[in-house]
Amino acid sequence: MAKIQAPVMKNEYYEVTFEDLTHEGAGVAKVEGFPIFVENALPDERAKIKVIKVNKGFAIGRLIELQEQSEKRIDAPCPIYSQCGGCQLQHLSYEGQLDFKRKQVEQVLARIGKLDVNKVNVHPTLGMENPWNYRNKAQVPVGEREGGLVAGFYQKRSHDIIDMERCLIQQAENDDVVQAVKTICERYGIRAYNEEKHKGWLRHIMVRYGLVTKEIMVVFVTRTADFPHKNEVITEITNQLPQVKSIVQNINNKKTNVIFGDETNVLWGEEYIYDKIGDVKFAISARSFYQVNPEQTKVLYEKALEYAELTGEESVIDAYCGIGTISLFLAQKAKNVFGVEIVPEAIEDAKRNAELNGIANAEFAVGEAEVVIPEWYKQGNQADVIVVDPPRKGCDEALLKTILDMKPKKVVYVSCNPGTLARDLQVLELGGYKTVEVQPVDMFPHTTHVECVTQLVLNM
Template sequence: MKMKPPVQKNEYYNVTFEDLTHEGAGVAKIEGFPVFVPNALPDEQGKIKVTRVKKGFAFGRLMELTKESQHRQDAPCPIYKQCGGCQIQHMSYEGQLLFKQKQVKDVLERIGKLDMSRVKVHPVLGMEDPWNYRNKAQVPVGEREGGLVAGFYQQRTHEIIDMEKCLIQQSENDEVVQAVKDICNAFGIKAYNEERHKGWLRHVMVRYGIATGEMMVVFVTRTADFPQKQQVIEQIIARLPHVRSIVQNVNSKKINVIFGDETTVLWGEEYIYDMIGDIKFAISARSFYQVNPTQTKVLYD
């Protein structure tokens, strides 16, 4: 006999949140039935509206908080609630480190079947500054009101949230993305439309060598042609002196995978370089390689 879920779509419930999913959604249980709710934290209480009911779980929307977690904070990013790039900026960094430690414990116990009374999981080592650390930006491009937008997708949609800066990206990456967007706008370049499989520019990717300051711009396009190619390249070189490489990758398929099979260097070098300690890396559009003292390369996927 099938058991009927104890919740119904569009109904409201008062709940206590017990945990977080690996994607950062709060977990509440109603008669043992899990409901996943974005923007909620463990130990919080509030009212939710159930938005979708599946066989073994449901999804909900947080309508009101009646008790807040000690780790709740205002998200620093101004577009956090719209953008789907981050999930737990509303949790303090201390709380995030504790959450990650708990994730490791839970996996070792649930999947590894280890006796956690005999296994010690050490606290997670955090960063002095947990912002502006990513050295690679992969940004989808779209159009709105006749102009290009570049940002990340809104959660559970393919609607691009236009952004000027991303707090987890190196600020240099943000500057390059904005400059490339402005240059492409000025030359009338059209963004790819995934519904109609028309248009040209799908993504802009930027790679940044933190130790060297070298940068690479990658255009991911639907077709191999490049409208106003020479003018666009000249503008990038003039406005962005740290750019050492401009590359085009062609993805003609109607899929969500970013890269296609064809990659061409349009200007500059195939690689930029970066250092981690004494180890030097050569970084291409899609891979990076360790460069040892004899200049041979070992591929790292």
């Protein structure tokens, strides 16, 4: 069979009009129906581009000259935006970002989930009044350059570290602490980890910040268990930064891109810092999963609580419960809540958080949701409402089958991936549920990520 020739060629220039954005935020233009993806381009813009790569079904281009720009285009305020891979949408107005995320959810629900979006109420994206300085956790790789340490984010599509004093989506307190810790480490000649040679010591600096409590934890991720000039470094940190309540070392001696190793030790202060979301207080350890945007987390969880429509008489199952964040919100309005999570340390945190808040009607179990919940069902346990908040890969098939067997009146699906959300909604719809409404929430402004809360009801 003759090979079909693409209508564009590598290193050739084309004038195009962009008509959409990919889920990664690149502009989409077409030449004779053949899609070309170009970073930093927006719908309705005309531009001269250069094709830099041609694949079987699409091409990649580079923006050469913008000839007509979108009314939603703005100047990205971050000075390293074009280099850093942390944000993808700073050149799009915030209103434009919120519209893009709602449209993205609608398109995926229709394409993957086969849902009739004219019958499913996909609400406008809930955004932030001030969509900057929202991240309560900084975890920055550390490297060396010209004898000094650099700390920042990786450059796009590389492992070259961009030295960075300020990140516009980080809490300013995190930036201050990272810079102070980097300076202290430089003073004592501490060497950064070299991933190519697998030598050196300091891999990452992580800072966790309690938005309400103002408490700070500093985590050193190191290649080896020793700690050069440990006492001096700790003394300087605690003298300079009185808001630091905890200093922790995590040892990762593997040649890997994974940030954390298996061993974590408290060097100074407490094992936990604390923060609050609404009226619920949480203990946060170095390894705890805790949402990085607590202001929008409150919006997300309140929407989940609204969709659960609890009267105080319901039994609720919270699958993938983590440290109990959603469970404890639900427990305030439910008769009882049963949370399940595969990470033992997270379940210990969840139990501690329930005790911390005086919540006695929430119980937690360790295990895979797709194993534990079917076992509960076999034992005769029922749920009026099931809440799922799975990882990006979505719900396991066995869990979806158990939901369909158990037939709770409502399912509330909290998702960080519209694609797997749509896939799972199709399964639940075919099994007798109706998707009523979907609420996108902007947890990560200036990035392409969007979270959703979805309400499903059992078709009687």
